[in-house]
Structures are given as C-alpha cells and as structure tokens.
Amino acid sequence: MKHLLSIAAVLLAANSFTAAAQDAPADPRDRQSILAMQGEYIVDFAFDETVLLQPGYERAAAMRSGGNETVIVVEDTPTKIVLQHILVDGKSGHVTKHWRQDWVYQAPSRFEFSADQTWQVRAIPADRNKGAWTQCVFEVSDAPRYCGTGRWDYSNGIATWTSDLSWRPLPRREYTKRSDYNAVSAINRHTITPGGWTHEQFNTKVLRKPDGTQVELAREFGFNDYQKTTEVDFKPAYKYWKATADFWGKVRMRWDAFLAKPPGVHLKTKIDGMAMIIPLFTQAGELEEGKQVADQDIDKVFAEWVEPAPVK
Incomplete structure (x- = not known):
C-alpha cells in the first residue's frame, strides 16, 4: 500500500509540474522580441524558387519588390500581441492597410488552411504548445491566411522564432498568374536584428488533389527585410488608423466569431477576396472622410460572403 501511495504521489507531482509549466508565464524576452517588430521601416521583399521537384518544371522568375511600412501595436497583453502593418507610398502619401500578425502564448487552437477558401480550427498538441507562441497572419480584409507555432530562441544573443510546418493559401503575387498549384507548406522564421527584423519563409509549392494525394512542384525561399527608417513620412498612416481603428476592431470581432472555435470558416468569394476587400475598404474610406458606417x-x-467551414 505504501508503494502504491508513493507511485500516486509521484504521478500527482508530475501532473502538477506539467500543469504549472503549461501555465507558466512567457519568457519576458519573448514579448520584448515581438514588440520590437513595431516601428517604421523600409521593406524589401524577395522570393526565389530553389529546388525544382518535378520533371519538366521550369523555375519561375525571381520576384523583387518593396515598400514603406509602419507596424502598429493594436493589442498588448501578457499572452497576446496584435501588430497591424500599414503601407505608405513615399511620393503620394497613399495609405494601404496591409497584413496583420497576432501572437498568442500557448494558444489552445489555431486555424489551418484545409481547402480553397476554407480554414479549419484545430487543437494544438500540448507538447508543441508548451512555452510556444502561435503567430497567425491575416489578409488586408482581416480574413485568415495561416498560423504557425514555435518557441523563441536566444542562442548567441540572437532572438529568433521558428514555426512548425503549416499550410497557407497561394500568395497574392502568384494566384493571379498561376493555377498549377493550390497550397503552400511553409516554415516561417522571424529574427530581431540591429537594424530592424527579418522574416524568412521556407516554402514548398504543392498541388493538393481531391483524392488526397499531393504533388510537390518546387521549393522557394522568401526573405522580407525590415530596416528601420526616419526618412519616410508615416503621418498619413497614423491619421488613417486613428480614423478607422474602431471599425477594423469590429471587423476583427466578426472574424473571431468564426476563428475562435471549430469548425472554422469558409469564404464564398473568389480566391482574390475582392468581394470583401472592396466593400470593407470603402467603408473604412467613408469613416476617414468623416462619414458614418453602421454595424449592419x-x-x-x-x-x-462568410459562413462556417464544413464539419470534418
């Protein structure tokens, strides 16, 4: 009996340790690293197909672009940080609401791109989630794009976060030009640098067929380099955000109603998503002009355009 009680005590202690570790606060350096991505940047975007995986496949042309982008902290709590990216044209001052990244510490679930215009909400395994941050990335309309889960690492004094492998839809730079693949499997890596931060993407372009088989066409390396700048006037971006922040907060709440729990969300728009982007951007523009936009x-x-994902 004493032996059994000892075993029970050991198991109870182990379970208590696991629960405590799961509930342990994030390393303060993690939050500092995520918050370090806020600021004003000149950004260079580069994408190169590297390894070609199918006979006869021809390497796509390299893609180079760039822009001026400010990253604004929208939400900051001990377990969640929301960063909104806004582009500003240096000559005209034209503002474009860009992508958004949400960081959640030990998130219990995340959405995953499962089929065209469909994202399923799925639980994150405890062993993958412990001590980890889940980053979810959203489209300009705040529609979902992809999530990844990983831990921050500080080896040799370098703050780097690396995600697990996850699915994402085709990027905007490709889906208007290509139909030979319909999904990307990707690992993302963020690194805080002396001059800003970087986003590396290790992508594989995949044709997912209806019967469940997959054909990998090519691997691609993406490199987004965010360098701090004081040479760009970002005041138009802050003016835009002051006028529209509450509106976009309401939009996020409506997306959260679908993405916070299973089954997830399905969009009835075409892949470009313009059927939602145009009216939402128009409404934001009306607010910027001082007009009113009703919740309805x-x-x-x-x-x-939005409905729950099919139950699987």
Whole structure:
C-alpha cells in the first residue's frame, strides 16, 4: 500500500509540474522580441524558387519588390500581441492597410488552411504548445491566411522564432498568374536584428488533389527585410488608423466569431477576396472622410460572403 501511495504521489507531482509549466508565464524576452517588430521601416521583399521537384518544371522568375511600412501595436497583453502593418507610398502619401500578425502564448487552437477558401480550427498538441507562441497572419480584409507555432530562441544573443510546418493559401503575387498549384507548406522564421527584423519563409509549392494525394512542384525561399527608417513620412498612416481603428476592431470581432472555435470558416468569394476587400475598404474610406458606417453595413458584408467551414 505504501508503494502504491508513493507511485500516486509521484504521478500527482508530475501532473502538477506539467500543469504549472503549461501555465507558466512567457519568457519576458519573448514579448520584448515581438514588440520590437513595431516601428517604421523600409521593406524589401524577395522570393526565389530553389529546388525544382518535378520533371519538366521550369523555375519561375525571381520576384523583387518593396515598400514603406509602419507596424502598429493594436493589442498588448501578457499572452497576446496584435501588430497591424500599414503601407505608405513615399511620393503620394497613399495609405494601404496591409497584413496583420497576432501572437498568442500557448494558444489552445489555431486555424489551418484545409481547402480553397476554407480554414479549419484545430487543437494544438500540448507538447508543441508548451512555452510556444502561435503567430497567425491575416489578409488586408482581416480574413485568415495561416498560423504557425514555435518557441523563441536566444542562442548567441540572437532572438529568433521558428514555426512548425503549416499550410497557407497561394500568395497574392502568384494566384493571379498561376493555377498549377493550390497550397503552400511553409516554415516561417522571424529574427530581431540591429537594424530592424527579418522574416524568412521556407516554402514548398504543392498541388493538393481531391483524392488526397499531393504533388510537390518546387521549393522557394522568401526573405522580407525590415530596416528601420526616419526618412519616410508615416503621418498619413497614423491619421488613417486613428480614423478607422474602431471599425477594423469590429471587423476583427466578426472574424473571431468564426476563428475562435471549430469548425472554422469558409469564404464564398473568389480566391482574390475582392468581394470583401472592396466593400470593407470603402467603408473604412467613408469613416476617414468623416462619414458614418453602421454595424449592419459590416454585418451585410459578412452575411453575404462568410459562413462556417464544413464539419470534418
């Protein structure tokens, strides 16, 4: 009996340790690293196909682009940080709401791109989640793009976060030009640098067939380099965000209603998503002009184009 009680005590202690570790606060350096991505940047985007995986496949042309981008902290709590990216044209001052990244510490679930215009909400295994941050990335309309889960590492004094392998839809730079693949499997890596931060993407372009088989076409390396700048006037971006932040907060709440729990979300728009982007951007523009946008106007867009994902 004493032996059994000892075993029980050991198991109870182990379970208590696991629970405590799971509930342990994030390393303060993690939050500092994520928050270090806020600021004003000149950004260079580069994508190169590297390894070609199918006979007769021809390497796509390298892609180079760039822009001026400010990253604004929208939400900051001990377990969640939301960063909004906004582009500004250096000559005209034209503002474009860009992508958004949400960071959640030990998130219990995340959305995963499962089929065209469909994202399933799935639990994150405890062993992958312990001590990890899940980064979820969103489209300009705040529609979902992809998530990845990983831990920050500080080896040799370098702050680097590396995700696990996850699925994402085709990037905007490709889906208007190509139809030979329909998904990307990717590992993402963020590194804080002396001059800003970088985003590396290790992508594989995949044709996912209806019967479940997959054909890998090519691997691609993406490199987004964010270098701090004081040479760009970002005041138009802050003016835009001051006028529209509450509106976009309401839009995020409507997306959260689908993405916070299973089954997830399905978009009835075409892959370009313009059926939602245009009305939402138009409504934001009206607010910037001092006009009013009713909540039912936002609801109308979602009612027309958004529905729960199929249950699987």
